[in-house]
Amino acid sequence: MKPIIEVQNLNKVYKKSENEIKVLNNINITVGEGEFLALMGPSGSGKTTLLNLIAGIDKPTSGNIEVKGVDITTFGESALAKWRSSNIGFVFQFYNLIPVLTAFENVELPLLLTKLNRAQRVKHVESALKVVGLGDRMSHYPKQLSGGQEQRVAIARAVVTDPLIIVADEPTGDLDRNSATEILTLLERLNKEFKKTIIMVTHDPHAAERASRVLHLEKGDLVDNL
Amino acid sequence: MAIPLKYTFKNFQNRKTTSIITLVGIALVVFVFATVLMMAYGIQKTLVSTGSPDNVIILRKAANGEISSIIDGETQAVIRTLPHIAKTSEGTPALSGEAVSVINLEKQGGLSNVTVRAVSPEARFLRPQIKLVEGKWFNPGLKELVIGESVQKNFTNMEIGSKIRISGENWTITGIFDTDGSGFDSEIWADAKEMLNALNRGNSVSTLTLKLDDIENFEKFKMAFAADRRLTQFEVKGEQQFFEEQSESLAMFIKVLGIFITVIFSFGATIGAMITMYTSVANRTVEIGTMRSLGFSRRSILTAFLFESLLIALTGGLIGIFFASFMQFFQISTINFNSFAELSFKFALNPDIIISSLIFAVVMGFLGGFLPSVRAARMKIVNALRSS
Numbered sequence: 326m327k328p329i330i331e332v333q334n335l336n337k338v339y340k341k342s343e344n345e346i347k348v349l350n351n352i353n354i355t356v357g358e359g360e361f362l363a364l365m366g367p368s369g370s371g372k373t374t375l376l377n378l379i380a381g382i383d384k385p386t387s388g389n390i391e392v393k394g395v396d397i398t399t400f401g402e403s404a405l406a407k408w409r410s411s412n413i414g415f416v417f418q419f420y421n422l423i424p425v426l427t428a429f430e431n432v433e434l435p436l437l438l439t440k441l442n443r444a445q446r447v448k449h450v451e452s453a454l455k456v457v458g459l460g461d462r463m464s465h466y467p468k469q470l471s472g473g474q475e476q477r478v479a480i481a482r483a484v485v486t487d488p489l490i491i492v493a494d495e496p497t498g499d500l501d502r503n504s505a506t507e508i509l510t511l512l513e514r515l516n517k518e519f520k521k522t523i524i525m526v527t528h529d530p531h532a533a534e535r536a537s538r539v540l541h542l543e544k545g546d547l548v549d550n551l
Numbered sequence: 552m553a554i555p556l557k558y559t560f561k562n563f564q565n566r567k568t569t570s571i572i573t574l575v576g577i578a579l580v581v582f583v584f585a586t587v588l589m590m591a592y593g594i595q596k597t598l599v600s601t602g603s604p605d606n607v608i609i610l611r612k613a614a615n616g617e618i619s620s621i622i623d624g625e626t627q628a629v630i631r632t633l634p635h636i637a638k639t640s641e642g643t644p645a646l647s648g649e650a651v652s653v654i655n656l657e658k659q660g661g662l663s664n665v666t667v668r669a670v671s672p673e674a675r676f677l678r679p680q681i682k683l684v685e686g687k688w689f690n691p692g693l694k695e696l697v698i699g700e701s702v703q704k705n706f707t708n709m710e711i712g713s714k715i716r717i718s719g720e721n722w723t724i725t726g727i728f729d730t731d732g733s734g735f736d737s738e739i740w741a742d743a744k745e746m747l748n749a750l751n752r753g754n755s756v757s758t759l760t761l762k763l764d765d766i767e768n769f770e771k772f773k774m775a776f777a778a779d780r781r782l783t784q785f786e787v788k789g790e791q792q793f794f795e796e797q798s799e800s801l802a803m804f805i806k807v808l809g810i811f812i813t814v815i816f817s818f819g820a821t822i823g824a825m826i827t828m829y830t831s832v833a834n835r836t837v838e839i840g841t842m843r844s845l846g847f848s849r850r851s852i853l854t855a856f857l858f859e860s861l862l863i864a865l866t867g868g869l870i871g872i873f874f875a876s877f878m879q880f881f882q883i884s885t886i887n888f889n890s891f892a893e894l895s896f897k898f899a900l901n902p903d904i905i906i907s908s909l910i911f912a913v914v915m916g917f918l919g920g921f922l923p924s925v926r927a928a929r930m931k932i933v934n935a936l937r938s939s
Contacts, residue, residue: 382844382932403848409848417936421841425561436844437555482845 326357329489330379334390337374337545345398348374351546352388360514361523363536370542372526373494380413380492381405393489410438414483414521416493416512420475422467428454428478429463435486453481457511473504480511484521491515493525497532509535515527554847559872563862566831573827573919574867577912578818581871585908586878587809589898591802596796596883597896599800601734602790605766606677609759609776612786616797616889617651617757622785624754635768636761639676639907647671648756650747653892654717654739658706665702666738667717669746669756677762680781681735686711686726691742692751697726699736701895704847705884715739718749734794737884737895760790801888817915820867824919828860832927839927840935853928860920861913869911876900 337349348371356362364372377383379390381397389396392412400408414435415421422431432453436446454460457477467475476496485489493512497505513535515521525536533539541548563570602608609630614620622630627648637645650669655662672691675681689695696715704711704719714721722741730736747754763772769789776787788796839852878898887894 377933380844382936399807406843406846406848409844413844417841417843419837421837421936423838423841425557425565426558430555430557434555434842549700 326360328355329358329360329393330354330356330524331389332375332379333389333391335375335378335390336386337371337378337383348545349378349385352545352547354540354547356522356524357515359520359522361475361513361535361537362525363533363539364524364526365528365530365533365539366542366548369544370543371545375542376494376524376526379490380415381409399513407438410435411486412489414482414486414488414491416476416491416496418481418495418498420467420472420479420499422475422478422482424467425463427466428459428470428481431467431478432481432485432514435482439486450481453485454478456484457481471504472500473507476500476504476508477511477532477548480508480515484515484519490522490524493523494505495526495528497527497529505532506531554842556849556858559855559859559862561889562831562835562859563784566834568895569827570863573820573823573863574929576823577864577867577915578870578874579798580813580816580820580915581908581912582814582875584810584911585872585875585900585904586898587644587805588904589812589855589875589878589900590809590883591806592661592901592904593896594802594805594894595795595798595895596899597732598734598794598887599791600732601679601730602792602794603680603762604789604791605762606790607761607763607769607772608790608793609761609785609787610757610793612784618653618890620757621755621766622648622757622759626781626785627709627754627756627759629779630759630776632778633772633775635763635765635772635775637764639673643673645676645762647674647677647760648672648743649758649760650743650750650752650755651757651890652750653890654715656702656706656715657708663706664886664892665891667696668735668738668740669743669750670740671743674740674760677760678730678735680730680733682729683726684729684881686724687724689740689742692745692877693742693853694720694722694745695725696722696739696741697728698724698739700727700729701834701884702739703727705737705893705895718751720749732897734887734894737893756830782868796897797887797889798916801885813911817911821915821919824860824864824916828856828920828923829865829926831859832856832923835927836930836935836938839930840932843930843932843935847926852930853924856927857917857920860924861916864912864916864919865909867916869908871912872905872908 330351332354335349335352339346339348366372376521385398392397397408402453417551429450431452433446454463457480459477497508509532512523516523610620631644639645648671652667653664654667656665689697698709711724713724763769773787774783879900882895882897884893884895
């Protein structure tokens with residue numbers, strides 16, 4: 326499998342007053358193109374921090390993260406924002422939909438950062454919502470949808486720009502078992518059918534089973550490679 | 552690319568209560584601001600419309616109003632000989648020697664000053680805008696007078712046939728005139744000769760108002776005036792310019808006082824807008840983090856929140872102006888600083904006042920929204936997302 330992400334000697338240290346808290350210690354990972362990787366570990370193990378660093382929404386203390394051969398740790402604030410908009414799709418535990426926008430408008434949001442015109446955007450949004458099975462809920466507001474449906478809208482928003490990588494932070498953490506199964510099936514489908522590289526943080530061993538590889542973190546260290 | 556405007560509009564609608572409270576605060580301040588400017592402009596408009604564009608007024612140099620000016624009979628005779636003075640239909644020079652004095656009259660709530668203008672028969676030729684709406688014009692040589700509509704409205708016992716006591720003598724009201732809201736509406740007019748006798752002023756008048764044969768000859772007339780050594784203590788002005796100058800000190804006083812008060816009010820409205828926007832940022836921390844994750848820049852976030860604040864302020868400003876515009880239906884009176892007499896005027900609105908009021912509202916919105924918007928833009932994505 327061709328590598329898409331290469332994490333080398335990655336360290337992250339948070340400073341709280343005069344104390345330094347090491348969150349990640351010298352992490353080295355390679356993720357292959359089209360891989361479905363699960364990051365597991367107890368709370369505070371650094372899995373979300375690792376995910377945030379790979380997604381370019383946080384900066385490491387030291388080390389490199391190369392995505393498709395480009396070291397994103399050298400990017401400035403605005404270059405990183407631009408890079409995220411075209412390479413990363415985000416799925417959050419609490420969906421993070423904008424409550425005042427409809428499902429359609431939420432999914433359209435990342436497309437506003439592209440050069441697509443209105444007609445092209447409409448086409449992309451409709452396709453994405455159909456893929457997640459919500460073609461008939463486009464004009465619904467988040468509060469009019471169930472938790473599972475909200476997360477499916479969030480997944481549509483994550484894939485609408487056709488990004489290289491989808492990062493999902495506890496995507497089933499706020500859902501009941503049935504909805505969680507639906508979401509995992511959807512992610513699995515995106516991985517297998519649409520060849521999306523997915524990195525998912527989860528506590529749930531059932532969720533991790535869907536991944537092609539699981540990495541365990543503990544106190545900032547990579548403990549095994551299953 | 553910027554965050555879509557519908558996001559701002561929908562948030563505005565979604566947080567109706569806080570948005571409306573802020574909006575009402577700004578609307579009230581803009582209402583007061585616009586009303587003060589409308590009051591000052593109303594005074595200016597009233598006094599400017601008192602003068603005619605083709606009339607010329609002569610008064611003593613250094614006199615800061617008609618009441619402090621005096622022109623003796625000899626000087627009046629010299630002025631009558633100057634070139635370019637038009638003739639009335641009767642063939643007399645279109646020139647009116649006018650003596651201005653102030654009397655006390657009773658109105659609701661006490662006494663107030665009223666201007667009495669003693670005019671020559673030519674005065675009506677010089678001011679064709681004067682229309683008699685009731686009764687008849689005073690007879691020369693009799694103790695009769697006509698009153699402006701505002702005098703009739705604002706003072707008690709001002710009916711045709713009623714008597715007004717001036718210099719110990721009774722004068723009868725014979726008519727009521729209207730000048731379309733000019734300063735003359737707040738005056739009482741009488742025959743110059745009769746009034747000068749009553750006031751023991753001999754033949755000295757306050758000012759001379761005249762019409763030129765052609766207003767294009769104004770500069771030539773001024774040159775002839777300046778060339779005559781007997782007239783060095785006097786000056787000549789366009790009548791409209793004179794009345795405009797008369798309005799300046801009062802209008803400026805109202806503006807300065809009003810704007811000072813409004814600026815103090817505006818601190819409250821600005822702080823209100825700031826609290827609203829800080830609350831808005833705090834309630835939408837996760838949304839900010841999400842949008843930043845998706846790739847929207849710090850500048851987009853700053854612009855979106857600032858725009859929201861400006862939208863509230865602008866809406867408040869428009870509402871304030873809307874309600875202030877109804878003040879145009881109200882007429883009030885005040886004491887003119889130059890004549891020491893009452894002047895009735897209407898609040899008046901013009902495009903400059905609308906623009907100034909909207910700018911004032913936008914400045915309040917900008918000052919109230921800037922710091923919260925900067926706070927939103929500077930949030931770290933990870934911290935913002937963590938607050939979910």
